[in-house]
Amino acid sequence: MHPVKPIIAFAQLNVPSELQSSFAGFKEPTPIQACTWPPALEGRDVVGIAETGSGKTLAFGIPALSRLIESNFKSSSKSGKSTISILVLAPTRELAIQTHDTLAALGKPFGIASVAVFGGVPKDPQVKMLKNASMAKDGMTTRIIVGTPGRILDLMQEGVCDLSGVDYLVLDEADRMLDKGFENDIRNIISSTKPAAERQTMMFSATWPEAVRRLASTFQTNPVRVTVGSDDLTANSRVEQSVVVFDDARSKDQRLLALLQKLSHKKTTTKGASDSLILIFALYKKEASRVEQMLKYNGYSVGALHGDMSQPARLETLENFKNGTTGLMVATDVAARGLDIPNVGAVINYTFPLTVEDYVHRIGRTGRGGKTGKSITFFTGDNHERSLAGEFARVLREGGFEYEGLKKFPMTIKKKEHSAYGAFFRDDIPAPKGPTKIVF
Template identity: 75%
Template sequence: MFCSGLEVSEKKKKKKKKDNQESQAVTDLAIDGNDKKEKRKKKEKKGREEGASSVDQKDRKSKKHDKKRKDRELVEDISSESKLTPPSPAEISAFLTKHNITIHVASSSSPVTPFLHFSQLPIPDPLRTFSAKFKEPSPVQACTWPPALEGKDVVGIAETGSGKTLAFGIPALARLISSPPPPPSKSSPTITTLVLAPTRELALQTHEALQELGEQFGIASVAVFGGVPKEGQLKMLKNLHKANSNLVTRIIVGTPGRLLDLMSEGACDLSGVDFLVLDEADRMLDKGFENDIRQIISQTKPQQDRQTLMFSATWPEAVRKLAGTFQNDPVRVTVGSDDLTANSRVEQIVEVLDDSRGKDARLLKHLRALGHKKASTDADSRILIFALYKAEASRVEGMLRREGYSVGALHGDLSQNNRLQALEEFKSGKTGLLVATDVAARGLDIPNVGAVINYTFPLTIEDYIHRIGRTGRGGKFGKSITFFTGENQERGLAGELSRVLNDSGFACPDLKKFPMTIKKKEHGAYGAFFRDDIPATTRKKIVF
């Protein structure tokens, strides 16, 4: 067949177009295939990520579930113990004899039956979880919990490190849990529990313990103390909680000075307080605190409508009489003796020196003998060194720092932030030594303090007992080393120190070169002429 040139040209164009279409189709197919591959890859990647995320979520949920299950099992185990046979009278008698416990009750009150097991506590199960850290109640807890949970006034006297914070903390929280807070208003304030402490650090420590236990019940605590701005404390008092809006501030833990300051500004209403605690009560009622304490207590509910608890390691006669003016027929639990007694788990060594000039050398020698390394961060080798004056504490700190030791300081010349930082670094083990004045002598629970060194003897034998009580806490054993020169006020305390040593099974023959007389205990404000039968009067404030 014959074809013209035009027809051939048209056929070539059609063929070329067809080839182009086929080529485009192949290209499109390839692109579609690549797109599908990309989409499939993305989908697979997303699936893997979602799978991993799902596994992580499952792991987190599983861990959370395991924690809840363990807590639930712990509560069930504790609850199941309550089905055990209650302690027999013979067991209770043996417990009281073993720990040398004396319980004084009013003639009209029924005798106290101690709680020898945590399961005996009539408290909500979620609150029982605190007991997981302990084998059994401490003696002061076992004997003060029953009357405190019944709403009676209590005085607890026990050696340092015996668990007094939980002795009043558990009854306080149990009372708050059983009575929901009223809506906040001036006519019905939410603050119903007040804990007074002599030092800022002790107030903060108690606040943190109560806050941790109370959060699960929506109960918040506020720490009120000086040396820091008031703004944060004011917000907490007004129930302005940033972290958790469900919390209601129902507990104040504070020092008298800042508390009075806030009260005078109208920022702190104590008219609803029906549960009052004086921690380290012997100091709160002596050494110049008494007038402040009376003023604060007068703003709480009347004595007959208020439950008042007092705890201390020492209980002098003058303070004992004064405490009676704030309480209604209190149950008094004494673990050991009403007289001054040291922690029985602390080995006491007293070195009598001719003068103060050799103290630095003796201190360095003892640090080496105790095996304390200069840059030590070992949590079990911490040593607390007590000085009498702020300038002395600062000088000793500088000397130790020059010798290459990792050391901190805690005294009144430091800002509150620096004090808290020094205490936290010592607790965490970042610094192995802490030089402090008596602001650190009372109540502070610093774990694993291996030894206490008294560089200078304190002004009273009570402070000596509180100082050495910073070691040997929570059932552990500790060691105290004391430098005694007989200078200034020390000479008159030799007799009392010798008695404390003898009562604890220790001796220091070199003390006998000083007078062994023991002075009668006197009140810090009234001396030996203190009387408790004089009614307290309120002073009229004169405004100029």
């Protein structure tokens, strides 16, 4: 098998010039893009293991559009059924929308349209778009579906989502989808696409545990595995991490206000001044709302993002945060995975998450696209936090950061439990023979 030669300059990429325009503003490919593009453009299956903010969307998006364009996508299907040929599965509606927006922008010059399919909103508009998928409209032909597994399976069962023509499949944040219990849905969806021998399958994950390996082995053919960094969950090396340990959790609000002043955050933010964006994470929806109101009372322009909000309200909050209309956003973990907000300067963990994995993904919202970032974590040792102190200290230690304040808590590392199978989950069952591996 010939070795894979990374693409280290955009000029080396043999794709249509309209796709090249998507790189405007970027100096060079990211490591995951550099190593994924060569085998992907050859039609190989790929497993990509990389930290958050590494440019995975373009890593699979460019080969997807290139393949579609080369196949003369405007020719109608012989069966007259749905013309969907690219399917992207994502664990959350926010990530699905974000990926849809990117692929829609890539496809627009070629008349290729995308449909986003996710829960939390009425089905009817999505059903209407899918029923019209086989028809060209305004010069655009819908060939891409991006969505969450639950809603896609729901629409498949209603007979309005035909995936029989899908020959390019992407699983994004595969570890998260498995952890959320989507495995059966994923398998059912994949079985409705073209057979593995006729389909190119791209799979991306932040980690590479046995559960993910076994899933990959059942629907990929001799994949190339690209690992950027480590197979294990590690924090983004460009994020400076610090921890503040509290004896009295009631003093968190005052410490947060003092911290925002120290970070030189202006209470009134000029629209577009987005380099100073600060993302504050709370554990519960009510807590997020309370912190949001407290910050508003103290004169800050702030938005909130949590599960009790309607989808339009969530999208409005995200847009206002991205463009700098509101310089602060308080969010629950619904925003921790996958969201690409390029100019977040700092992440503040007002409350520690339920798992250290979620901590790593939270702080991955800053330090994206090669930039540096900062994370500050409030830690009280209450309730669930005490049992996570050892594992949290390990992440800080591996990054070379101070964790002295955590040493008063037990430094044992709890055995990892599966969300569905608990402590009885075996993570040591050998997977079938692994794919070709590239470590960048």
